[in-house]
Amino acid sequence: MKITGAKVIVCSPGRNFVTLKIVTDEGVYGIGDATLNGRELSVVSYLEDHVIPTLIGKDPHRIEDIWQFLYRGAYWRRGPVGMTAIAAVDVALWDIKAKVAKLPLYQLLGGRSRDKIMTYTHANGVCIDSTLDAVGKAIDDGYQAVRVQSGIPGLDSTYGVAKEGKKYEPADAALPGENVWSTQKYLNFAPKLFDAVRSQFGNDIHLLHDVHHRLTPIEAARLGKELEPFHLFWLEDAVVAENQDSFRLVREHTTTPLAVGEVFNSIHDCRSLIQNQYIDYIRATIVHAGGISQMRRIADFASLYHVKTGFHGATDLSPVCMGAALHFDYWVPNFGIQEQMPFSEEMESVFTFDYKFSRGFFTPGEAPGHGVDIDESLAKKYPYKRAMLPVNRLEDGTLWNW
Incomplete structure (x- = not known):
C-alpha cells in the first residue's frame, strides 16, 4: 500500500477547521484534524508546501517512521504549527491502519x-x-x-x-x-x-x-x-x-x-x-x-x-x-x-x-478507524473566515496573558 495523494480541506461551519485527507492506492483514506485556533492558514501552508510532497509514495502503515521523518527530518522542531501538521498526518495514518484492519482505533x-x-x-x-x-x-x-x-x-x-x-x-x-x-x-x-x-x-x-x-x-x-x-x-x-x-x-x-x-x-x-x-x-x-x-x-x-x-x-x-x-x-x-x-x-x-x-x-x-469523516461538498459551502483570538490588558493598559 502506498500514499498516492493528500489534500487540505478548510471550512468554517460556525468556526474555522482544517482537515487533512490522505489517500492510498487501494482506495482507503484517513483524515486528521489540523486546526490551530486563530492561526489556521499557517498550518495549511506548512502541510501543502512542506509536508504533503514528502508523503507521496510512502507506506501508510509505517506510522512511526513517518512521524520520525516529519519530526527529526525537519530540523526546526516542535512549535504549534509544525506539531499540529504532524498530528494531522499521524491521526490520518492511524485512521487508515485501523480501517485496513477493519477495527475501531482503540483496538x-x-x-x-x-x-x-x-x-x-x-x-x-x-x-x-x-x-x-x-x-x-x-x-x-x-x-x-x-x-x-x-x-x-x-x-x-x-x-x-x-x-x-x-x-x-x-x-x-x-x-x-x-x-x-x-x-x-x-x-x-x-x-x-x-x-x-x-x-x-x-x-x-x-x-x-x-x-x-x-x-x-x-x-x-x-x-x-x-x-x-x-x-x-x-x-x-x-x-x-x-x-x-x-x-x-x-x-x-x-x-x-x-x-x-x-x-x-x-x-x-x-x-x-x-x-x-x-x-x-x-x-x-x-x-x-x-x-x-x-x-x-x-x-x-x-x-x-x-x-x-x-x-x-x-x-x-x-x-x-x-x-x-x-x-x-x-x-x-x-x-x-x-x-x-x-x-x-x-x-x-x-x-x-x-x-x-x-x-x-x-x-x-x-466503526473501523476513528469513525469520523467529512462531507467535502458541504464543507465548500462554508468558506474560511479570518477569526483571531483577543488580547488581554490590565486595567492600566499593560498587555497581559490572554
Missing part, C-alpha cells in the same frame, strides 16, 4: 480500559446567579463534572463567559479584540463563586475551573489554598508554563489538584511538570502535541508519576480530533476526564461521526 492501541468516558461541560454566566442556573442545567443533563466560570464584578468581559444570548466563541473577530483584566478583582471574587456553587449543589458534583494562565505563582498558590474547602477536581492553567518550575511554588502551598497543557506541543513542554509531580492532570491534545503517537508517550510517562490525562475538548478542535481523542480515552490506563463543548448543528452536518454521548459520558463507537 489497535490495546483495547479498552473502561466502559465509558466521563466528560465535563462548561457552565458560564455573567454573574453568580446565572452561573448557578447553568450549573443546575448541566447537572440536570446528567453531567457529573462541570467547569464553572463567571463574569467578575467590575470587569466588562471575562474569559469563558459569552455575551448574553450568544454562545462563547473567543475567536470572534477578523482582528484581535482587547479585554481588560484585574487579578485583584478576580482573586477576591473566585472563592465567593465556588462557595455559592457548593452551597446550592453540595459536594457530589465535580467542579473544575480555568484560570487561563493569568496569575503569578504566588497568586495561584493563594487561589488554590482559598479554594481548598470547595474540593475542586482541578484548577486549570493557573500560571503560564514556559517556566515549568513555576508550578513548584503553587504545589507547595495548596492541595487543590492542578491541570495544564492544552497549549503544549511536545513531551518536553511537560517533562519537568510530570517528573516532579507538580501537576495532577496533563491536558496536551492529540491535535497540537504531535498526534496519537506522541500522546501515547506522554501518557505512559505521566502514568509513572500518578498524572492522569484530561484532554482539551473545546470547539476549536474539530470532530475529527474528538473522535481520535475518545478512542485514546477508551484505551489509556491513566485516564482522568475528557472536556466537551457541544458542536453546533452546522458543524455536525459537515462532519459525520460514530461516537455517542449520553448523560455526561462518551463511547467512541465501533
Whole structure:
C-alpha cells in the first residue's frame, strides 16, 4: 500500500477547521484534524508546501517512521504549527491502519480500559446567579463534572463567559479584540463563586475551573489554598508554563489538584511538570502535541508519576480530533476526564461521526478507524473566515496573558 495523494480541506461551519485527507492506492483514506485556533492558514501552508510532497509514495502503515521523518527530518522542531501538521498526518495514518484492519482505533492501541468516558461541560454566566442556573442545567443533563466560570464584578468581559444570548466563541473577530483584566478583582471574587456553587449543589458534583494562565505563582498558590474547602477536581492553567518550575511554588502551598497543557506541543513542554509531580492532570491534545503517537508517550510517562490525562475538548478542535481523542480515552490506563463543548448543528452536518454521548459520558463507537469523516461538498459551502483570538490588558493598559 502506498500514499498516492493528500489534500487540505478548510471550512468554517460556525468556526474555522482544517482537515487533512490522505489517500492510498487501494482506495482507503484517513483524515486528521489540523486546526490551530486563530492561526489556521499557517498550518495549511506548512502541510501543502512542506509536508504533503514528502508523503507521496510512502507506506501508510509505517506510522512511526513517518512521524520520525516529519519530526527529526525537519530540523526546526516542535512549535504549534509544525506539531499540529504532524498530528494531522499521524491521526490520518492511524485512521487508515485501523480501517485496513477493519477495527475501531482503540483496538489497535490495546483495547479498552473502561466502559465509558466521563466528560465535563462548561457552565458560564455573567454573574453568580446565572452561573448557578447553568450549573443546575448541566447537572440536570446528567453531567457529573462541570467547569464553572463567571463574569467578575467590575470587569466588562471575562474569559469563558459569552455575551448574553450568544454562545462563547473567543475567536470572534477578523482582528484581535482587547479585554481588560484585574487579578485583584478576580482573586477576591473566585472563592465567593465556588462557595455559592457548593452551597446550592453540595459536594457530589465535580467542579473544575480555568484560570487561563493569568496569575503569578504566588497568586495561584493563594487561589488554590482559598479554594481548598470547595474540593475542586482541578484548577486549570493557573500560571503560564514556559517556566515549568513555576508550578513548584503553587504545589507547595495548596492541595487543590492542578491541570495544564492544552497549549503544549511536545513531551518536553511537560517533562519537568510530570517528573516532579507538580501537576495532577496533563491536558496536551492529540491535535497540537504531535498526534496519537506522541500522546501515547506522554501518557505512559505521566502514568509513572500518578498524572492522569484530561484532554482539551473545546470547539476549536474539530470532530475529527474528538473522535481520535475518545478512542485514546477508551484505551489509556491513566485516564482522568475528557472536556466537551457541544458542536453546533452546522458543524455536525459537515462532519459525520460514530461516537455517542449520553448523560455526561462518551463511547467512541465501533466503526473501523476513528469513525469520523467529512462531507467535502458541504464543507465548500462554508468558506474560511479570518477569526483571531483577543488580547488581554490590565486595567492600566499593560498587555497581559490572554
